[in-house]
Amino acid sequence: MKVFHGLALAAATAVMTVGLGVPPALAAPPSNDVYAAAEVIPAIPFSTTLDTTEATTDADDAELNVCGAPAMDASVWYSFTAPADASYIADVSASDYSAGVFVATGSPGAFSVLACGPGGAMWQATAGETYWIVVIDDQQDGGGNGGSMSLVVDVAPPPPTLEVTVDRTGRFDARTGIATLSGTLLCSEDAEVAFLEAQLTQRVGRLLIRGFGATGVVCDGTAQPWSLNISGDNGLFKGGKAASITFSVACGTAFCSEYFAEQTIQLKGKR
Numbered sequence: 398m399k400v401f402h403g404l405a406l407a408a409a410t411a412v413m414t415v416g417l418g419v420p421p422a423l424a425a426p427p428s429n430d431v432y433a434a435a436e437v438i439p440a441i442p443f444s445t446t447l448d449t450t451e452a453t454t455d456a457d458d459a460e461l462n463v464c465g466a467p468a469m470d471a472s473v474w475y476s477f478t479a480p481a482d483a484s485y486i487a488d489v490s491a492s493d494y495s496a497g498v499f500v501a502t503g504s505p506g507a508f509s510v511l512a513c514g515p516g517g518a519m520w521q522a523t524a525g526e527t528y529w530i531v532v533i534d535d536q537q538d539g540g541g542n543g544g545s546m547s548l549v550v551d552v553a554p555p556p557p558t559l560e561v562t563v564d565r566t567g568r569f570d571a572r573t574g575i576a577t578l579s580g581t582l583l584c585s586e587d588a589e590v591a592f593l594e595a596q597l598t599q600r601v602g603r604l605l606i607r608g609f610g611a612t613g614v615v616c617d618g619t620a621q622p623w624s625l626n627i628s629g630d631n632g633l634f635k636g637g638k639a640a641s642i643t644f645s646v647a648c649g650t651a652f653c654s655e656y657f658a659e660q661t662i663q664l665k666g667k668r
Contacts, residue, residue, distance in 0.1 A: 425451060427473050432457045432505060435474035435529060441485070442551040449473055449534065449543030460506070461499045461531060464513040468536035471543030475530040477550060479522035484553040486651050487530050488517040494544035495537040501529045519553050519651050556652035557588035557616065561645050563595075569664045574633020576608065576664055579624040584616035584647040584654075591616050591647040597627045597662070599639035606632040616647060639664050 429436040430452050452471040462469050479485065489496040498518040501508045511528070512518035515535060522528060530550065534543045563580040570577075576597055584591050594611035608627040615621050627634070638661050645656040 429473050435476040438477040444549045447546045449546045457505045463510050466535045469533045471534035478527045481524045486519045486553040488549045490516040491547035497535040499531040553651035556654040557647040557649045558585040559647040559654035561656040563643050567662045567664045569634045576627045576634040581620045582623050583620040587649045588616040588647040593645040596642040
């Protein structure tokens, strides 16, 4: 009964408060809700979390949207003066809502947007230049206004290591006409996406046989063997010389490494 009495007293107090005309407390927007109150990033690396559910949007946010974001809701502002010439990345992918980033220089009415994107943005900075980093809710998750925002600003990591070799001798199957190219590929563990593809061209009689193949690769920092079966689009590959173009890409968080080579391959029958 004492618990009930306490709850009843609290309810009665709330009714009296409303009756006396005292407005209920409202949650306030974040302190860096607008351009004029941007939070200064003191040093790199920088990381922060922030409740943006009460953040607002205004004309300054709308001016930044040259990238076609579906919405500019729940924006919060940061300022960053680059200590050195470098590529930097602002990452909000750990936020619990669909957050996006805009990076700009200038001031309201004269902003110059350097980078923007869902989940984060990367830009090339000049030492001593001040940049505005604006985190928004782009509403690609279908609703709500902001949430638990997570922002990390740091120097962008270098591209992954990528080393490729292509064997000068390939194989072909006399029955199917399928050619097999091979070699080795090494890409470092920081690669998030990596693939290899090759185009093969061979003169067979009066025809120029062409084919294409592609494969995913394993990136673990060690040299891995690869092989690629290529079927001719307009005929069968035969023994002899063929021209190959091999292309590979390994992409990390910020940059990609590429490999490209044109060479002659000697196709020999499978044993």
